[in-house]
Amino acid sequence: MKNKPQGESLEDRYLDWALFRRILSYLLAFKNWVILSILLLLVVSVLNLAGPYLTKIAIDDHISVNKIEGLDKIALLYFGILVAAFACQFAQIWLLQWIGQRVMYGMRTEIFTHMHRLPFRYFDKNPIGKIVTRVVNDVESLNEMLTSGLILVFNDVFTLVGIFCVLLFLDWRLALVVCLIFPFLVMAAKAYRVRARDAVRKNRSHVSRINSALEENLSGMTLLQLFGRQNEFYKKFSDANEDKLHEDMRALHYSSVFMPSIDLFSSIAVGLIIWYGGGRFVQEEIPLGVLVAFLQYLQKFFEPVRDLAEKFNIIQTAMASSERIFELLDTPVEIIHSQIETRVKPVQGRVEFKNVWFAYNEGDYILKDISFTLEPGETLAIVGATGSGKSTIINALFRFYDVEKGDILIDGCSIKDMNKYDLRRQLALVPQDVFLFSGSILDNIRLGNTSKEMEEVTAVVDAVHAQEFIESLTDKFDYQIGEGGKGLSLGQRQLLSFARALAVNPGILVLDEATSSVDSETEILLQKAVGELTHGRTSIIIAHRLSTIKHADKALVLKNGEIVEWGLRKELLRKKGIFYNLYKMQADR
């Protein structure tokens, strides 16, 4: 019941011309090449059809009248045609692939660029796997449709029409006799297509059911063994397997009926021609060569019919993929102000939050009326319980999300008026969970700035006290980091993240302290590195460690999105409020 509407919408999509036009629009940029490719197809089809016709001439004009001269010429012509067909077909196949690859390249670049412009809210909502599928697999299946579906349909149609024209030309009466079987042919093809599509679609859903069951069971194998549920899960799996087999058999049945039925139609046509054509030959209305050519063409006639029924199903699958691609492309992007004016002057580092209000979900404010100012070179410590809005301050400063009300100023300039790239170039973030990319240590420190000299990198690494651990690795700076930073400890990853931030020499540093504990030696290293990072630089630290608070110039205490205490460290200590209590805890140790 649940699957029914989806099935129906698939049917609609099949007929969705707007979608189809949009796909075709991607071909528009290669209009001339596409036309050339279709022309080549036409030529190839015609050349392929020339063979039987030459046979006819050979029989009628030479063999049956015993005239040997000229047969050589026909053979030569035949050879020429073969060579030409070879060349054209090669050009056509290559051209088609080239177009397909170009279209795919353009589409992929477009999606990738679009993806990088999507608001973070999109990534909050959509799982990684889904986005990856759009960029990779869906584009791939669309390419499949362009190269082996859509354009090759022309091939089949040309061949069909071509053969029929030749038949008409040879003898229109015989051709009309062949027409008698067309309605049956169309009916058979249609009946097959509808049933096969249904079986194939159901089969596909069973296959994905089997695959996800397999994947899930293999991943959770230990658990299901611990609970001794092998038999139950085996039963479930083999049931899915059985269902798939059922659809397999159904699809097999349809093709087993359809494919031979085409042969049957073909021989009915042959029978009709022999009976009717043979009679006309006897009455000397047609020459023997025409009859032979007719029989040869008929054999070629039924292949495209078989093909076309299959190709409709390919096209249909691709339609579903393209719809998903367009859905992503139609997701509105964020506007990145493109005027490049602010980046000329180096940042001073004055940060001001002016009555900032922010909500992820409308009306549910995470930041309420936040105002504070930080002079160049000052260090601010933000403290607050989990969920008090600390990270949201960072998100707003980096413009990962836009604030609802109020304004954030850097050196007196609103970040809304800045080019987003310029804004972020002035800032550096050390996040709580370090994300490491697969690649070398060096790549991870300098990221895209591959022009950065080795000396600069070493200086940065020295400054954050990461040199010792990098030296200890097998390939030092060339050490390859596995997926997600496998192989490195928590502390090492933190140090790398520090080096990465320092390498861009930011005007303003933002540090979200990690909560998890590391051993005491690493802890000391990290503390020293933080001192180095914040030295002479405007810094905002979300503090989870009391020791960090000690070094801050200013502090801000957050509670449920509101500021409860804010000011110079010394003033706050005199006030004897929350901050004072925290500070005292540290001192008491």
Added chain:
Amino acid sequence: MTIGIVALLLTDAAGLAIPWALKSVIDSLSSKPQTGALLSMAGLIFFLSCIQAASRFGWRKCLFGPARLIERDLLNHLFRHFLSLDTPFYQTHSVGDMMSRATNDLRAVREFVGLGLLIWVDAVVVIVSALGLMFWIHPVVTFWVLLPLPIVSLLFFNFIKKIGEGHAAVQVHLSKITSQVQENVAGIRTLHTFVQEEHQKKLFDKLNREYIDKNLRVAKLYGIFSPSYIFTLGISALVSLWIGGNATLAGEMTLGEFVAFNGYLLMLSWPMMGLGYVINLGQKGRVAMGRLLEILNAEPLVNDSLVQNDRNFLIRGSVAFKSVTFSYPNANKTSLNDVDLLIPKGQRLGIVGRVGAGKTSLINLILRLYDPESGVVEIDGLPINQIPLDVLRKNVVRVEQEPFLFSMSIRDNIALGDSSADDSQILSVVHSAGLQDDIERLPNGLDTLIGERGVSLSGGQKQRVALARALLAGPKVLILDDAFSALDGDTESQVLTEILSRLDNVTLILVTQKLQTARKMDFIVFMEDGRILEQGTHNELMQTNGKYAHTYRNQELAMDMEITLQ
């Protein structure tokens, strides 16, 4: 299967008879036959093709059908084997690799069994008989016509191999593109923070261009292959037309024979190609079968071979480690180093220590997911490998930090603990795990489907579902491996109190990062680098003033900080 092959032979025979019938039609035309004779000729051809169609239907069903059945049986067999393999096996084989064996390799085997066999029989029959008939008609012309045909097979074999290699290169490259996109999405915040969009676009562009090149290389191969195949066949037809035509003119064969000859030639084209194809399929099938056998021949190392006791063996719940040393397969570091530990029945033990200290390894040995390298793990004084695995695992139950949930309803996930449990039992464990409020808020209550890996639940909810599942199993030893890490402090102590009162007389092993929680246990071990560093009650350990005490005070401070800020 036999029927299928008979049907196949029948198809071929009918197929071969049709050009012969056409031959007699054409030859008879010169003698100006009557319409009735023509009609009967047409009828004969129609009859022959009816036989052909019917037998073609027959072999498709009878040859492809069994291949599908074999595929199903093989997959079922493989899956059953997967279920029997042990944790060391799964540690050394990635899920992706096993998936690809169970899908791609299995398909290759099926194709060989179904299609390969079919083509083999078909090709041999058609080639032999069509050639025979051609020779019968005119041996010399046959020789000349056949000359180009072996080239087709050779060509096919070579190109298919090269095209296959090209396809593999394309696949490898596509997976590179996939990883880049995957990494881009996963690390999007970091990338945007450091304004790396343009750089990533460049990298992506480069990958994409290389991808085009690799694809076009395959296209070029294919572009040469497929027309040259048609070309070679065309040459054969040309030779037939020329030499055959001359032979007909010379009166060496009749016009009808000439037409039939061409008909047979046309029939040969497919089996010639088929031979190259079947060799390729066979190679792929053999490699794939080898990969499948690698799994099917794997034996679980953790097994019941040493079990002497019968299944009625009762576990009471004491656990002992006697100088146990253990390292994971393929690891270069020992995870447990000469560990001695005694956990009396009904005692509550807290295990603490940093990430990588060996806490989970200790647990894995109690569950006998692995066997130790040296030393013995004992349950109730009996070496653990003498207890039947299913008895052991029915009585020793673990809750993990990141529990695995199946994409079923919450009820079914909990019922994994005991499938015969009734509603009241399930509700009781749901209550003990502090889940009842959460479940009431869900649209279908206990019957809510939780999606793959339980995506629709929060981390804390997943942990409590896993706890409920474990409680339902009614274990004698319950292991909580950092199982409350996603719960807030209040919920955690609530749930823990509930469990402690519910599980009287059950041995409890609690692994945790939070020393405040470990404190509630009867005794505590502090682990570091695979050894037990400190051991005793909370008070004893605080008095020792070692690492435990140090960590405890640090954590207390952090707690106070959080409390101050609340």
